Amino acid sequence: MLNYIEPIAKLINQFARLPGVGQKTAQRYALRVVDMSEEEVRAFANALVEAKTKVKVCSVCGNLTDTDPCKICQTRDHSVICVVQEAKDVMAIERLGEYKGVYHVLGGVLNPLQGVNRDDLRFAELFQRLTGDVAEIIVATDTSAEGEATATYIARMVKNYGIKVTRLAQGISIGSELQYADEITLSRAFTNRREM
Amino acid sequence: MLNYIEPIAKLINQFARLPGVGQKTAQRYALRVVDMSEEEVRAFANALVEAKTKVKVCSVCGNLTDTDPCKICQTRDHSVICVVQEAKDVMAIERLGEYKGVYHVLGGVLNPLQGVNRDDLRFAELFQRLTGDVAEIIVATDTSAEGEATATYIARMVKNYGIKVTRLAQGISIGSELQYADEITLSRAFTNRREM
Numbered sequence: 001m002l003n004y005i006e007p008i009a010k011l012i013n014q015f016a017r018l019p020g021v022g023q024k025t026a027q028r029y030a031l032r033v034v035d036m037s038e039e040e041v042r043a044f045a046n047a048l049v050e051a052k053t054k055v056k057v058c059s060v061c062g063n064l065t066d067t068d069p070c071k072i073c074q075t076r077d078h079s080v081i082c083v084v085q086e087a088k089d090v091m092a093i094e095r096l097g098e099y100k101g102v103y104h105v106l107g108g109v110l111n112p113l114q115g116v117n118r119d120d121l122r123f124a125e126l127f128q129r130l131t132g133d134v135a136e137i138i139v140a141t142d143t144s145a146e147g148e149a150t151a152t153y154i155a156r157m158v159k160n161y162g163i164k165v166t167r168l169a170q171g172i173s174i175g176s177e178l179q180y181a182d183e184i185t186l187s188r189a190f191t192n193r194r195e196m
Numbered sequence: 197m198l199n200y201i202e203p204i205a206k207l208i209n210q211f212a213r214l215p216g217v218g219q220k221t222a223q224r225y226a227l228r229v230v231d232m233s234e235e236e237v238r239a240f241a242n243a244l245v246e247a248k249t250k251v252k253v254c255s256v257c258g259n260l261t262d263t264d265p266c267k268i269c270q271t272r273d274h275s276v277i278c279v280v281q282e283a284k285d286v287m288a289i290e291r292l293g294e295y296k297g298v299y300h301v302l303g304g305v306l307n308p309l310q311g312v313n314r315d316d317l318r319f320a321e322l323f324q325r326l327t328g329d330v331a332e333i334i335v336a337t338d339t340s341a342e343g344e345a346t347a348t349y350i351a352r353m354v355k356n357y358g359i360k361v362t363r364l365a366q367g368i369s370i371g372s373e374l375q376y377a378d379e380i381t382l383s384r385a386f387t388n389r390r391e392m
Contacts, residue, residue, distance in 0.1 A: 004287065005262045011247040015238045017232075018225045029214045031284055033244060034251050034260060041248040044210045045241035048229060051207040052237040055230050064230060067203045088227055118202075184293065 008034070060129070062105035062122050063090050076103045079135040083126065083154060085109055085142060092138070101138070104129065109146040110153065118153075126154070130161045137165045204230070257326070258301035258318050259286050273297050277325060278334040279350060281305055281343065285336065297334070300325065303344040306349060314349075322350070326357045333361045 004012060008030050016028035034039055058070035059065070064087045065071070072090075080101030084090055090103050106121045130137075137158045141147035155165045171189040172181045181189070198209060204226050211222035230236055253259070254266035260283045261267070268286075270284035276297030280286055286299050302317045326333075333354045351361045367385040368377045377385070 003290065005251065005260065005267070007243075007247045007250040007262055008260065011243045014243045017228075017236075018238075019228050020221075020224070025216075027284065027287065028216070030247060032213075032215050033247050034283075036248065038248050040213075041244055044213075045244045047203075047207045047210045048237055048241045048244070051203045051226060051229055052232065052234050054203040055201065064201065064204065066203055071201070087230075088223065091223065094199070 061103045062089055062107060062125065063103055079133055080138065081126075081129060081134060081136075082138040082140050084140045085150075086145065089140060100135075106141070106150070109141055109144070109150040111146045121150075122156075123157070127157060127161075130158065130163055134161075134163055138161055139165060139167045143170055145194055256301060257299045258321065259299055269298055275329055275331040276334065277322075277330060277332075278336050279322065280336045281338060281346075289336070297332075302337070302346070305337055305340070305346040306340045317346075319350075319353070323353060323357075326354065326359055330359055331359075333359055333362060334347055335363045339366055 003009065004027075011030040011033060012023065012026040015029045016023060017023055018026075021029070026069060036044070054066050055064050056066065058065040058068060058073055060069045060073045063070050063072065067074070072094075079102050081104050082093065082099060082101055083104045083106060084093070085106055085108055087105055090105060093099050093103075104122065104126045106123070106126070108116050108121055110116060110118065110121065137154070139151040139154050141150045141154075151167055155167075158165045162165070168179070169192065170185070171192060172178060172185060200223075201203065207226040207229060208219065208222040211225045212215055212219060217225070229240070232240070234291045237331075241360065250262050251260050252262065252264060254261040254264060254269055256265045256269045259266050259268065263270070268290075272294050277300050278295060278297055279300045279302060280289070281302055281304055283301055286301065289295050289299075300318065300322045302319070302322075304312050304317055306312060306314065306317065333350070335347040335350050337346045347363055350365075365388065366381070367388060368374060368381060374382070
């Protein structure tokens with residue numbers, strides 16, 4: 001059996017490093033690349049290198065940026081800080097286009113079993129930002145056990161500064177049927193029910 | 197709303213050109229790239245460019261290759277030629293590791309509605325290869341209507357040279373349940389039934 005020729009094998013291995021990409025998908029991507037023009041492939045390669053070399057972490061909020069501080073930190077309302085786990089959470093909230101405040105990217109959540117402790121996350125940088133100008137901290141970590149534990153820790157610490165802390169609402173997803181909600185979600189939806 | 201920063205937006209657009217990749221998947225890939233080391237990203241970029249610049253089409257069989265003729269044409273039995281639509285079909289058959297003959301890659305199938313006619317495929321190159329040394333042509337085009345029509349055309353032409361033409365067996369997939377076979381497959385399975 002003759003396997004892939006070397007240049008294609010190498011490219012398949014590179015694509016297979018992307019999240020959720022197996023051998024078959026990587027092969028499909030690699031063959032698509034071979035079908036592109038050389039100019040297109042060079043543009044792709046440049047985009048890869050530039051995404052790595054030009055993208056930095058904002059020294060204020062920890063978000064991905066090509067300026068420092070990032071454009072969000074430069075232009076938005078610093079009285080509200082939304083705390084998220086990862087840069088992709090910032091992207092999700094920015095897609096809404098509704099939030100006018102700034103962010104703080106933790107870089108993960110507390111997870112002692114996997115060796116992620118307080119010093120591994122950007123907590124110190126968050127607490128440094130809690131000056132008199134900050135009116136509210138919105139905690140938008142995931143609703144996983146670790147996300148909840150991290151939110152609780154942040155809430156306790158931030159309250160020491162006399163600043164309001166809020167958490168994104170949890171409940172049944174809009175448009176979904178009640179019967180398909182999992183038990184914990186349904187239970188929280190009852191606890192957090194509001195008057196109509 | 198602030199959208200993606202430019203270097204990330206550019207990379208997302210590049211990933212979104214790959215088959216089956218939407219915005220969300222492209223974003224996940226782009227963020228994975230940002231997390232790689234610069235060395236890793238440069239290796240990825242080089243693999244892209246090399247897959248394009250080093251990979252050529254074999255002048256004999258039309259398969260992708262980094263030598264000419266390709267390693268399969270150089271080392272294997274030329275008395276049997278397996279005719280396939282695309283290079284990816286060669287890869288699928290090579291994964292089996294059972295076939296010892298050579299290939300002929302057509303570059304597609306006859307599809308007059310989409311403007312693919314005889315002159316657009318590598319038929320002339322195939323017929324040129326039909327010298328006295330060739331004992332059998334195995335037609336392994338897809339079982340689509342176009343694949344069948346292409347197979348029929350090849351069979352008619354090759355028979356003029358007095359060479360045996362065979363087609364890959366069609367029937368119910370191994371391991372699949374009869375009830376889920378589509379009607380055409382089931383009908384062919386009856387027609388091509390064999391004595392036990």
